[in-house]
Amino acid sequence: MAFLMGPRQVGKTTLASSVVESSSSNFYFNWDRTDHRLLFIEGPEAIARQAGLMELRKDKPILIFDEIHKFNRWKLFLKGFFDSYEKLTKVIVTGSARLNIYKKIGDSLMGRYFYYRIHPLSVAEIISPQLIDGEIRLPKEIKTADWEALLEHGGFPEPFLQRSKEFSRRLQSTRKDQLLREDIREGTRIQELAQLEVLTELLRYQAAQAMDYQSLAKKVGVAVDTIRRWLEVLKSFYFCFSLQPWSKNISRSLIKEPKLYLWDWALIEDIGQRHENFIASHLLKAVHFWTDRGLGEYGLHYLRTKEKLEVDFLVTREGKPWFLVEVKSKAKALSPALYHFQEATQAAHAFQVAFDLPYVDRNCFEEKGPILVPAKTFLSQLV
Incomplete structure (x- = not known):
């Protein structure tokens, strides 16, 4: 998994969305959307089903989880999703503060992600x-x-x-x-x-x-x-x-x-x-x-x-x-x-x-x- 961390309105969602638009096989899920929120709450299987991860594909689809840090069980969700579907998909997680805090307390995801800090234009x-x-x-x-x-x-x-x-x-x-x-x-x-x-x-x-x-x-x-x-x-x-x-x-x-x-x-x-x-x-x-x-x-x-x-x-x-x-x-x-x-x-x-x-x-x-x-x-x- 790749974690994109940075302040609000710095371009994390735009960057992630450009990845989704590059292929019809990619999927974008945002916690702030009610229909997506219900899928997150239902669990990793619901997201996998919505993205069709069990279908045969030429390339691994990329899934973007945006604002998932607002979900109070987001750490358990990511761990469960990664452990179940690591070989079937690639995941980009975007967020701000709590992902940064998570870097300090996140031993449950140790070895499962790389983080990238997104900055303003230079x-x-x-x-x-x-x-x-x-x-x-x-x-x-x-x-x-x-x-x-x-x-x-x-x-x-x-x-x-x-x-x-x-x-x-x-x-x-x-x-x-x-x-x-x-x-x-x-x-x-x-x-x-x-x-x-x-x-x-x-x-x-x-x-x-x-x-x-x-x-x-x-x-x-x-x-x-x-x-x-x-x-x-x-x-x-x-x-x-x-x-x-x-x-x-x-x-x-x-x-x-x-x-x-x-x-x-x-x-x-x-x-x-x-x-x-x-x-x-x-x-x-x-x-x-x-x-x-x-x-x-x-x-x-x-x-x-x-x-x-x-x-x-x-x-x-x-x-x-x-x-x-x-x-x-x-x-x-x-x-x-x-x-x-x-x-x-x-x-x-x-x-x-x-x-x-x-x-x-x-x-x-x-x-x-x-x-x-x-x-x-x-x-x-x-x-």
């Missing part, structure tokens, strides 16, 4: 959606209109394609209501939704900063432990994500304070914070994709010492530093921190990525020492 994907064999692409310039739309409206497909401020605001409002009043209310025991909504608004201004739990707790009017618990819920529902500091071989490094970013960078008003979140989202998409595809084990961190010497991002490969990234809205002299941390980590590359520099048709990963690179060039070489 620079490289917009330029060329075709896959490559390795990790790093050759650079290619993105159209100016696409670049500006991606920065302003975010990478969720609908607002990116519509390119309307009014549409983007309406969709952001709808997504927030669905998150709070459907996903979280139905999927957790949190009752204080009004205070949780205040927290989501505060996080729009907290993005790209180290977490200050005490300050957030005071502003929201709850205990620090409650803030920590709510943030984990928001992360599990793909509202935000956090990065941990890298401390190996770093003298006097911070070891506990995470930095927080939003999945939808269009929610962030401050341009500097939005730029950093934009890069963070692209890097997270890259490390997730490389890992999920089986190219290796990749990680994303930041670097900071107690003396406040900092570099925004460190990408690791097989547990070892690979490249450093410092983000600047405007081109400036290279940060001394890049030199310091490249020497300390022995990372192969150190980039200072600037948003105001024009595209340069040059592979920046050919450079070893700290170097100033255009954001358009750097991001075009990722995923």
Whole structure:
């Protein structure tokens, strides 16, 4: 089985539906449809019968189970279905938070699935959606209109394609209501939704900063432990994500304070914070994709010492530093921190990525020492 995990409206269902439409032998089942829900409740045999799995076929049909995580017995259903019909079909399961949580508690399905994390659109994907064999692409310039739309409206497909401020605001409002009043209310025991909504608004201004739990707790009017618990819920529902500091071989490094970013960078008003979140989202998409595809084990961190010497991002490969990234809205002299941390980590590359520099048709990963690179060039070489 393949699990497609990611936030609402990121394109999971569209991706799965395109698989169904590729052949009349494939089938799509959605928990939100009453007739499909009755089949799920009846059990694996009912789904198999509806899909005609006992009929002789040239190729295995592909079955898509959408929103099945809303079924309170979905884990038992999947295990039973897989064990009974593994040789007769292939299965794609789509979902958001609970599939992510399930990764931590799902030993009953261990060995029965691969998971793939679906992210918003990125620079490289917009330029060329075709896959490559390795990790790093050759650079290619993105159209100016696409670049500006991606920065302003975010990478969720609908607002990116519509390119309307009014549409983007309406969709952001709808997504927030669905998150709070459907996903979280139905999927957790949190009752204080009004205070949780205040927290989501505060996080729009907290993005790209180290977490200050005490300050957030005071502003929201709850205990620090409650803030920590709510943030984990928001992360599990793909509202935000956090990065941990890298401390190996770093003298006097911070070891506990995470930095927080939003999945939808269009929610962030401050341009500097939005730029950093934009890069963070692209890097997270890259490390997730490389890992999920089986190219290796990749990680994303930041670097900071107690003396406040900092570099925004460190990408690791097989547990070892690979490249450093410092983000600047405007081109400036290279940060001394890049030199310091490249020497300390022995990372192969150190980039200072600037948003105001024009595209340069040059592979920046050919450079070893700290170097100033255009954001358009750097991001075009990722995923």
